[in-house]
Amino acid sequence: xxxxxxxxxxxxxxxxxxxxxxxxxxxxxxxxxxxxxxxxxxxxxxxxxxxxxxxxxxxxxxxxxxxxxxxxxxxxxxxxxxxxxxxxxxxxxxxxxxxxxxxxxxxxxxxxxxxxxxxxxxxxxxxxxxxxxxxxxxxxxxxxxxxxxxxxxxxxxxxxxxxxxxxxxxxxxxxxxxxxxxxxxxxxxxxxxxxxxxxxxxxxxxxxxxxxxxxxxxxxxxxxxxxxxxxxxxxxxxxxxxxxxxxxxxxxxxxxxxxxxxxxxxxxxxxxxxxxxxxxxxxxxxxxxxxxxxxxxxxxxxxxxxxxxxxxxxxxxxxxxxxxxxxxxxxxxxxxxxxxxxxxxxxxxxxxxxxxxxxxxxxxxxxxxxxxxxxxxxxxxxxxxxxxxxxxxxxxxxxxxxxxxxxxxxxxxxxxxxxxxxxxxxxxxxxxxxxxxxxxxxxxxxxxxxxxxxxxxxxxxxxxxxxxxxxxxxxxxxxxxxxxxxxxxxxxxxxxxxxxxxxxxxxxxxxxxxxxxxxxxxxxxxxxxxxxxxx
Numbered sequence: 001x002x003x004x005x006x007x008x009x010x011x012x013x014x015x016x017x018x019x020x021x022x023x024x025x026x027x028x029x030x031x032x033x034x035x036x037x038x039x040x041x042x043x044x045x046x047x048x049x050x051x052x053x054x055x056x057x058x059x060x061x062x063x064x065x066x067x068x069x070x071x072x073x074x075x076x077x078x079x080x081x082x083x084x085x086x087x088x089x090x091x092x093x094x095x096x097x098x099x100x101x102x103x104x105x106x107x108x109x110x111x112x113x114x115x116x117x118x119x120x121x122x123x124x125x126x127x128x129x130x131x132x133x134x135x136x137x138x139x140x141x142x143x144x145x146x147x148x149x150x151x152x153x154x155x156x157x158x159x160x161x162x163x164x165x166x167x168x169x170x171x172x173x174x175x176x177x178x179x180x181x182x183x184x185x186x187x188x189x190x191x192x193x194x195x196x197x198x199x200x201x202x203x204x205x206x207x208x209x210x211x212x213x214x215x216x217x218x219x220x221x222x223x224x225x226x227x228x229x230x231x232x233x234x235x236x237x238x239x240x241x242x243x244x245x246x247x248x249x250x251x252x253x254x255x256x257x258x259x260x261x262x263x264x265x266x267x268x269x270x271x272x273x274x275x276x277x278x279x280x281x282x283x284x285x286x287x288x289x290x291x292x293x294x295x296x297x298x299x300x301x302x303x304x305x306x307x308x309x310x311x312x313x314x315x316x317x318x319x320x321x322x323x324x325x326x327x328x329x330x331x332x333x334x335x336x337x338x339x340x341x342x343x344x345x346x347x348x349x350x351x352x353x354x355x356x357x358x359x360x361x362x363x364x365x366x367x368x369x370x371x372x373x374x375x376x377x378x379x380x381x382x383x384x385x386x387x388x389x390x391x392x393x394x395x396x397x398x399x400x401x402x403x404x405x406x407x408x409x410x411x412x413x414x415x416x417x418x419x420x421x422x423x424x425x426x427x428x429x430x431x432x433x434x435x436x437x438x439x440x441x442x443x444x445x446x447x448x449x450x451x452x453x454x455x456x457x458x459x460x461x462x463x464x465x466x467x468x469x470x471x472x473x474x475x476x477x478x479x480x481x482x483x484x485x486x487x488x489x490x491x492x493x494x495x496x497x498x499x500x501x502x503x504x505x506x507x508x509x510x511x512x513x514x515x516x517x518x519x520x521x522x523x524x525x526x527x528x529x530x531x532x533x534x535x
Contacts, residue, residue, distance in 0.1 A: 028369065029376025029423035030383075030399060034066050037415035042092040043390045043398050046128075048100040050393050055417060056107075058089035063107070063133065077126065077133035083112040083119045086408045087150050092388070094157045096204075097167040103128045106139065106170060106204065108156045118144035121153025123172055125204065139170070139204055141214035142195050144177050145188075151175025151244040161255035161275070168205040169220050173259075174198050175244035176284065189241050189284045190299060192225060192233040197284060199239040199248060199259070208235075224279030239273065241282035241302060246340075247320035247388055252395065256352055260320020260337055261305075263288050268318035269305035269361070270337060274352055290361040306350055308361035315339040319386050326395035328422055336369075336389065336397060336420075341407050343383035345369040345399075371469075375459045376423050384410060396420065428467040429484035437484040442497055445481055448473045 034043075034055060041058035053066050054076065061079035066072070082089050088110045096104040104127055111120040121142040126133040144152040155173040162169060176189045176197040189197025206218025219226045219235035226235045244262040251258070255275035261282065263269060267289030271282050283302030286295035290304050309315060321337040324347070334347040348366035374382050383401055390398035399418040403410030429437035431444040448465030453472065456464070465473040467480040486494055 027376075027422055028372050029378055029421055030373055030418035031378050031421040032381075032416050033068060033398075033419050034071075034417040036413045037403075037417065038062075038413050039089075039403055039410060040387070040400050040415040040417060041090065041402070042388050043400050043417045044093060044095065045392045046095045046099055046105070047097070047393070053392070053398075053417065054093065056090050056093060057415075058091065059084060061090050061109070063090065063093065065131065074131060076128070076131065077107070079109055081111055083110045087152060087154075088112070088119065091153075092155050092157070094170065097158055097160070097162065099128075104136070104204075105133070106156050107133075108153055108172070110144075110152055111141075113143070118177070119152060120144070121174065123153065123156055123170070137216050138213065139202065139217055140172065140200075142174060145196070150178050152177070154244075154246060155248055157248065157250070159250050159255055159257075160252045161250065165203075166220070166222075168203050169201050170204050170217075171238070171248065172200045172202065173242070173245040173248055174200065175242070187285055187295070189243065190281060192237050192240060195234065195237070197240060197242045198237050199242070199245060200234075200236040201238040201278075202236050222278075238278050239280050239282065241280075241284050241299060242271075243284040243288075245320070246318060249320060249322045249389070251323040252325050252391070253323070254352070256323070258320060258323065258335060258337075260318040262317050263311075265311065267291055267308045267310060267361075268315065268339065270307040270318070270320065270335075271303070272306045272350065272352075272356075272359070274356075303356055304359040305361050306354075306359050306363040307348075307366065309339075313344075314342045315344060316341045319388060321389040322391055322397055324395070324397055324420075326391075326397060326420070328420075331420075335364075338386040338389075338399075340385055340387055340402075343370070343386045343401070345373055345383075345386065373420075375462075377418070378421075378423065380459075381416075384414065384416075392419070426462065427484060429481040429488075431463050431465065433463070437481070437488040438490045439493060439497075441481075442485065442490075448477075 033053065037055060038057040039059045040055050042056040044054050046054060051068055053068060055064050055066060057064065061082045062075055063077040065074050065076050079090055090107060090109040093105055093107045096102055099105065104125060106123060106125055108121065108123050111122050113119045121144060123139040125136045125139055127136050142153050153172065153174050157171050174195045188194050201220055201223055202217035203220050204217055207216050208218045209215040223235055223238060225233040225237055242261050243264065245259050246262050248257055248259045250256065257273040259271040261269050261271055269289045273280060280303050281299055281301065283299045286293055286299040287302055289308035317340040319338045319340050321335060324331040324334045324336060333349045335350055336345065336347045338345045346366040347369055348364045350364040354363055384404040385402040385407055386399055387402040388400040390400060392398060397420040399420065401416040401418065403414035405411045427437060429441055431441045445465045451464050453461050453464065453466065461471065462469065465477050467477040485491065
């Protein structure tokens with residue numbers, strides 16, 4: 001679709017005794033690229049292939065390729081022996097930066113360990129040959145402590161800003177190994193001799209452990225614990241102190257890393273690592289966000305998150321996102337993230353030059369995008385559960401909706417891959433969506449005055465006359481409609497329909513100020529609408 005500059009405009013913006021009457025048009029929306037996906041967990045484009053999208057169907061253990069022009073789907077890879085529980089299946093995939101030359105890609109998935117045994121988190125390398133993934137080698141096999149196989153191995157990805165040999169460095173996230181990680185006295189997440197609660201970085205083109213079939217990689221020499229001579233540190237460890245890092249990403253402009261770390265019962269957090277930093281401890285299990293859990297002595301120098309939110313309103317599990325670097329000019333530099341349970345979506349610009357010693361969980365202001373995006377889904381619908389984000393080759397932000405229904409077991413084939421897009425701004429008063437505000441809209445507006453709005457979506461209410469999105473149709477909406485009607489093809493009829501002319505709006509605003517202050521949601525009494533005619 002054609003992307004357009006964001007338009008946010010005010011139909012009316014005059015002050016009425018301190019009351020600023022203003023309405024902003026919708027401008028951001030979600031374009032469904034692929035629908036009917038079976039519980040998708042990740043979506044990514046391959047270098048050199050802008051016409052298709054690779055999507056992981058987690059519980060089906062399958063990776064599919066979808067032609068974006070005609071919707072044709074083909075199976076690239078099918079896994080067997082995978083765990084089918086809450087955090088099992090196939091998780092994420094990453095194409096090697098030199099994929100166009102070597103055809104290599106990497107997949108994280110959970111292998112079923114059997115009854116009473118924790119799963120194995122695997123990272124495997126494949127080569128794409130004639131549209132099919134062919135196994136080449138195992139990069140890592142990591143056993144999860146908890147038989148329930150939670151907080152295991154999740155994300156794999158490359159830094160898009162890397163050059164030279166660093167293009168071979170794959171980043172891997174691993175959780176603390178289970179729900180009991182909150183109370184373990186030995187604190188696996190800080191133990192640098194395990195992969196629990198870590199972000200690791202490995203060189204996929206080398207092998208420093210030829211005798212170990214579970215570790216087929218080399219240690220990048222710039223890793224913080226590489227060649228430190230300490231037998232109690234793993235050279236692949238890059239960052240530590242996480243509970244369940246659910247999606248990391250890199251700012252494609254500068255290489256900064258953002259991590260969404262899922263909390264326990266109080267806080268969800270976003271962590272920041274400036275390009276070039278490593279060896280940082282993020283505090284779990286002594287800290288949940290900035291909340292001290294009474295074990296601070298275990299983490300003498302933890303880094304606090306740049307943002308956190310609590311569990312009010314049903315929020316329980318953060319999904320880390322991306323810094324927007326796509327074609328929408330006004331969104332440049334905004335970091336988008338979401339909550340998996342509620343699919344609330346937020347975004348904000350973080351100042352990367354803030355001293356980390358000042359990080360306190362409230363270092364940037366975020367905007368709640370949820371209503372705007374739900375109201376702007378092209379073709380209708382509502383977000384289910386955002387399990388992941390992604391980027392296409394042009395930097396467009398992708399939303400991976402796990403599906404509708406139960407959080408961990410949504411209805412099959414209800415998953416959707418969306419692309420963040422600009423949509424045509426809504427015209428306040430254009431209730432029939434014809435592009436102009438005219439007599440036909442006035443007929444609908446009159447019906448809206450007495451309409452029952454209960455149970456309607458925000459968009460449905462808007463199309464009945466709730467032009468300022470405040471859940472009711474009242475005098476404010478009447479004013480907005482009048483201003484729009486006066487600019488339309490039937491403006492000559494303004495005085496005969498009982499619609500106040502724009503020149504009278506200030507007088508009407510003053511006359512109705514007492515009503516507005518008493519109740520901004522009061523329906524318009526007929527006596528008011530009849531007596532405020534401008535001739």
